[in-house]
Amino acid sequence: MAVTIKDIAKLANVSHTTVSRALNNSPLIKDKTKQKIVEIANQLNYSPDVHARSLVLQKSYTIGLFLTSLVNGTSSSFLAETIKGVHTVIDENYNLFVRGIQDFQSFSSITRKRFDGIILMSQSDVDNAFIYHVLEQKIPLVILNRKVEDRSIINILSNDCEGAYEAVSLFIKNGHQNIAIIEGTSEFRSSQERKEGYLNALIDHNVPILQQYMVKGNYDMESGYEAMKKLLSLNSPPTAVFCSNDDMAIGAMKAINEAGLVVPTQMSIIGFDDIGFSEYTTPALTTVKRPIEQISMVGAKKLLELMDEDVGEAAPIYLTTNLVNRQTVDGPRVVQ
Numbered sequence: 001m002a003v004t005i006k007d008i009a010k011l012a013n014v015s016h017t018t019v020s021r022a023l024n025n026s027p028l029i030k031d032k033t034k035q036k037i038v039e040i041a042n043q044l045n046y047s048p049d050v051h052a053r054s055l056v057l058q059k060s061y062t063i064g065l066f067l068t069s070l071v072n073g074t075s076s077s078f079l080a081e082t083i084k085g086v087h088t089v090i091d092e093n094y095n096l097f098v099r100g101i102q103d104f105q106s107f108s109s110i111t112r113k114r115f116d117g118i119i120l121m122s123q124s125d126v127d128n129a130f131i132y133h134v135l136e137q138k139i140p141l142v143i144l145n146r147k148v149e150d151r152s153i154i155n156i157l158s159n160d161c162e163g164a165y166e167a168v169s170l171f172i173k174n175g176h177q178n179i180a181i182i183e184g185t186s187e188f189r190s191s192q193e194r195k196e197g198y199l200n201a202l203i204d205h206n207v208p209i210l211q212q213y214m215v216k217g218n219y220d221m222e223s224g225y226e227a228m229k230k231l232l233s234l235n236s237p238p239t240a241v242f243c244s245n246d247d248m249a250i251g252a253m254k255a256i257n258e259a260g261l262v263v264p265t266q267m268s269i270i271g272f273d274d275i276g277f278s279e280y281t282t283p284a285l286t287t288v289k290r291p292i293e294q295i296s297m298v299g300a301k302k303l304l305e306l307m308d309e310d311v312g313e314a315a316p317i318y319l320t321t322n323l324v325n326r327q328t329v330d331g332p333r334v335v336q
Contacts, residue, residue, distance in 0.1 A: 003044045011044075012037050062095045063303065064115045066130065068123035070100035073185030073219045075247045077275035078292060082121050082144075085296025089304070101126075107133040115139050117303045121296070122146040123188045140306040144299045146189045147316050154306065155316040156299045160190050160272075163288040163321030164197025164242065167270045170286070170323060171240040172205045176268065176332045180213035180238035182227040182248050188219070194244045194272060213238050217248045224248025228255035239268065239332035246271035246278045246287055253281060253328075264330035274324055283327035291319050 005023075009016040014033065022029045022037040029037075065086055067074055087096060097115070104110075107130060110118075117140040120127065124146075131148065134141045142154045171179050181198045184191035195214070202209050215230050217223040224243055231237055232255065243249035249271030256267050263269055263283060271278060274289035298317065 003041075003046045008037060008040050008044065008046060011040050059116050061093055062097055062115055063090055063300075064110070064118040065096055065098045065121070066118060067098075067100050067121045068127055068188070069102045070098075072102070073123065073188055074100075075219055075245065075275070077247065077277070078219075078245075078273065081275075081292040082296045085293040086119060086300045088293075089297050089300035101130045104130075110134060110137065110139070112137050112139050117141070117307045119144065119296075119299050119303055122148070123185075123190065125189065126187065140303060142299045142303045142306065144295050151314065154299075154302050154314045156295050156302065156319065157316060158290050158295060158319050158321050160193040160290070160321065161197040161200070163272065163290065163323070164194040164244075165201045166197075166321075166323045167272070167286075167288050168198050168201035168242050169205070170270065170325065170329055171242070171268060172201065172207060174240075174268065174329055174331050176240040177207055178210075178213070178236065178238040178240070178332070179207060180215065180231050180241045182215050182217045182224055182231075182241060182243045182252060184217060184219045184244035184248070186216060191219075191244055198242055217244065219245050219247060221247045221251035221254075224251030225255045226251075228252035229259075232256070232259050232261075240329070241267065241269050243269065243271045246273045246275045246285060249285055249287070250277065250281060253285075264328045266333050268329045268332070270329060278324075279326070281328075286326045286328045287324050289322045289324050291321075295319055 005016045005019045009019045012019065018029060018033065019037055022034040023041060065083065070079065083098060090096060110133060118134055119142050120131065121144045142156065144156050147155050147157060168179060179202065181195060183195055199209065212234055215227040217227045224247065227248065228241065228251065231241060241252060243252055249269055252269060253263055256263055261267050271285050271287035272290065273292070274287045278285040278287050
């Protein structure tokens with residue numbers, strides 16, 4: 001039979017309220033009494049009843065981690081780094097509930113009783129309906145990855161536009177003028193910001209913008225592969241390609257190799273994210289490091305703070321991107 005707080009209270013000759021406060025490290029309990037109670041609890045191998053504790057404290061001990069979608073436009077590496085970052089911060093007392101917003105036909109199950117707090121890795125403006133629902137339920141909320149124009153909401157994100165600008169500028173510094181982009185999922189804000197950075201770099205350096213060099217992708221390897229095949233089929237293929245994420249860049253490199261071309265001597269390529277595989281491609285992929293794990297860690301810390309007290313208005317928190325120059329960029333050579 002499981003040991004209860006009442007069993008500990010009887011042995012310690014105190015009330016069960018005192019035991020509960022001591023085990024929750026309450027400052028109302030003297031250190032000597034607290035130490036005695038903790039020692040008895042350890043000797044009896046006491047394990048708290050989380051369900052009962054939840055009822056008393058009116059907490060679910062569940063944190064929700066939501067993404068726009070777990071399938072469409074979300075790479076496995078992006079998802080893994082997001083979960084890892086959050087999981088690193090929250091302690092073992094909390095359950096982590098991971099789900100895509102697109103899985104829900106209604107948000108009626110998203111309530112304060114079910115979630116103590118929610119982290120949203122927001123990839124699209126279509127998430128706004130979910131955001132409004134969470135705010136109406138008065139559930140503490142932190143949004144990652146996308147800037148939301150509401151100063152009451154904590155935002156943690158990276159400046160993708162600047163990262164893409166730096167990547168395309170590297171092509172230009174190496175002498176490239178025919179520069180293409182493989183775009184990400186069209187409705188995702190990250191895709192729009194990375195394309196904006198690509199265009200800004202071309203404009204600022206007086207490089208021609210050609211519509212045929214802007215090809216749609218879907219943030220997965222297959223779409224990168226197919227998009228690269230389209231670019232290679234052009235009468236005047238590009239000499240450099242900026243891919244809006246690393247998965248598409250890896251797919252693009254496969255298409256380049258199948259066409260009998262060599263990276264980077266005949267085709268330069270840059271990705272975005274710096275996923276684990278990027279360092280181990282042949283050649284190693286030049287990419288923009290986007291600190292997804294760190295963004296998720298900061299978001300989880302901010303959520304725990306918000307769950308304890310209202311932090312009021314908060315300006316967006318930007319974490320910097322960094323260009324990781326490896327082995328996939330060289331000077332241009334016209335593809336025959």
